Amino acid sequence: MSDGLSPTTSPALRFLFRYRDLVADTLPEHRAVLQERGWCWWGWWKRPNEPGRLEIWQALEQETRAGQRVLIGLFHSGTGVVHPASVERVIVPQADELGNYVSLSPPSAEQDGVPPYYRSSRHSRGWLRLVVLAEEPIEFFGKFSFASAPPLPHHPASQLERLKDVS
Numbered sequence: 001m002s003d004g005l006s007p008t009t010s011p012a013l014r015f016l017f018r019y020r021d022l023v024a025d026t027l028p029e030h031r032a033v034l035q036e037r038g039w040c041w042w043g044w045w046k047r048p049n050e051p052g053r054l055e056i057w058q059a060l061e062q063e064t065r066a067g068q069r070v071l072i073g074l075f076h077s078g079t080g081v082v083h084p085a086s087v088e089r090v091i092v093p094q095a096d097e098l099g100n101y102v103s104l105s106p107p108s109a110e111q112d113g114v115p116p117y118y119r120s121s122r123h124s125r126g127w128l129r130l131v132v133l134a135e136e137p138i139e140f141f142g143k144f145s146f147a148s149a150p151p152l153p154h155h156p157a158s159q160l161e162r163l164k165d166v167s
Helices: 026-037 054-065 108-113 157-161
Strands: 015-019 040-045 070-076 082-091 124-133
Touching: 026 040, 026 108, 026 124, 040 108, 054 070, 054 082
Parallel strands: 015 070
Antiparallel strands: 040 124, 070 082, 082 124
16 A cells, blocks of 8 residues: 555554544545645544443543554444554543533634534534545454454443454
């Protein structure tokens, strides 16, 4: 790949973020901003019943704060396709006193780094500043697994264990 995310030279993909093209063609919109600015903000539109997974956000934020660019996967939940991306900064989701996640925005001086279709949206609960967003998807299913199965409500442990240590 010409985007610097070659599977032979990139670190292991450890974070996967779900998205869906419900409002716009997400990847082309982000790529247009990235090409113009050299980076773009990717907002996390948390589903109401989706857990916050703050431990994931905090780990990613800690690595980027230390100056590392972190390889993630962007998983299209409609098609199952995964595109690798590189994150250089994170805005961690925040909960209010009732435990509800609040709407967040990137710094005002960086609003032009958000694709126009959701620049004024109040749906984002966390943000990833991307510096690379690969054109080509990666082969994902059957190639990656969880180090330990994540706790997911309404999914039996036996089903989740199938996601662990795929060889």
